[in-house]
Amino acid sequence: MLLQFTKSLGASALIPLMSFFIVEGLGSKPWQVGLYTGLVMPLTLVANRWAGEQLDHGFLVKRLLLISICAFIVLTALLTQVSSLLMLVLLVAPLMGLANMGSGTIFTYGRIYAERNDLDVARINSWLRMTVSLAWMIGPAASFTLVAQYGFSVTFFCAFVVGLVFLVLAWLSIPADFRSNSKPKVKSKDEPVNWGLLIAGLTCLGFVVTNTLFVSAMPLFFVQETGLPGSTPGLSLSVKCLVEVFVIFGSVRLAERIGIRQVLVLASVLAATSMLLFTQVTELWHVIAVSVMEGVYYGLFAGVSISFVQSFAPDRPGRATAIYMNSLFLGGMIGSVSMGIIASATDFKTVLYVAACSSVVALIVLMATLRIQPGTAQETT
Known part of the structure; x- marks a missing residue:
């Protein structure tokens, strides 16, 4: 639950802020927001699907989550230095797509963990989802307040710190060998x-x-x-x-x-x-x-x-x-x-x-x- 809350806190602090940053921070036109979101969205869909398949085929949960966390940490560090829309689209957008697969990885981890420990899966899912809601109550308000008081760079640095906390939590809490029951990959193109x-x-x-x-x-x-x-x-x-x-x-x-x-x-x-x-x-x-x-x-x-x-x-x-x-x-x-x-x-x-x-x-x-x-x-x- 703490992992999901921390992940969602970092995401909620950045996602609603990006359009405001593109227009106010980078001085771009409002329609140019679509250049960023138009790249992040398909990358996120692909990353989520890829992560789901890897988890189902026995990929280590910790390793996959660390990929997402490292992407988030790097992109928040880059955001403190971004000075043009081109840099944002080429450097930050691909990393955001990878970072966005973190929530799905934690949800999958939570379900597998609950099943192996005879916990109520539906209740664990609802509690994990509740932490997402709590984070989204805090993250956007905090990020916009920080921008108003201290500017974008300080806000992105705070998100960077959240990413570091997320990294420590993931490193300490997820067993290194935790994975789903490995299943053979279906090689047929006619999978039902x-x-x-x-x-x-x-x-x-x-x-x-x-x-x-x-x-x-x-x-x-x-x-x-x-x-x-x-x-x-x-x-x-x-x-x-x-x-x-x-x-x-x-x-x-x-x-x-x-x-x-x-x-x-x-x-x-x-x-x-x-x-x-x-x-x-x-x-x-x-x-x-x-x-x-x-x-x-x-x-x-x-x-x-x-x-x-x-x-x-x-x-x-x-x-x-x-x-x-x-x-x-x-x-x-x-x-x-x-x-x-x-x-x-x-x-x-x-x-x-x-x-x-x-x-x-x-x-x-x-x-x-x-x-x-x-x-x-x-x-x-």
Whole structure:
């Protein structure tokens, strides 16, 4: 849990800051942010998939995680010296792709460790996911505060220190010989497709697109279109994150009673409802009330989603975790890009309607695939 918290703290301090750094720190045009993110995203997807396959085939967990940590340490050191967008794209972006595979590696490690020690896998997953939420409550606020007070170089140096702490924790806590049960690599190009796993990943994608669309549009929608105070976006996010952490703890118990898929169905209904209610808010207390519902839906999703995805490939935790992590990154990219396009063509309220539709799509996928269960999901070509 401490490993995942430290990894997420470093990532959350950098990822939201990069677009601001590109525009304000390097003096680049806003559209040039896409040059950086357009390279980091596919590299991250490839790195996550590669890491998952390596873990499933017996690659040492510690060695793989150290690759990710060293990439993070080097890129934070480089960021203190970067003076042009070209340097950022050529030097930092590839390292960021490698660094981003750290979370998935820790999630896979956590699952294998839990199985070998007869621990509750779903609960361990939810606790690991809770540490991610806690880190994202702290990291972005801390990094932007440091930038405002001391500048970008000091902020990147602090992230470098977090990376060093992460390195020490990984070195001390993960056994040098820890690996999954090695499986022979499939040499055939006609390896069967696990449709249940892909459907589970698609479901997660729907939730993440909803969240990203809302978070991207929320500040301008509340302040410009609704006329609420400038503190409203921050207050809404704080309430949501606070509720989310507590709900993550209870999501596993709820799943034990009604089932993981049913929890996700409930989350999708609450997600769509909260997005629609946000379009109607006119007072600050309206926002706070709906933010509680938003925190409930996202806490339910965050608490059980990784266990839901992993359940469709119990013998391939690395691949399943890679699918899960890639759904998060891909959903974030789709949501952030789509928000700008939708808002430019219409308005920010329309973005919230589209966000609601994304959750409805996740609900439809969940309901349409009721017969595809982890125990019965078959791999077919």
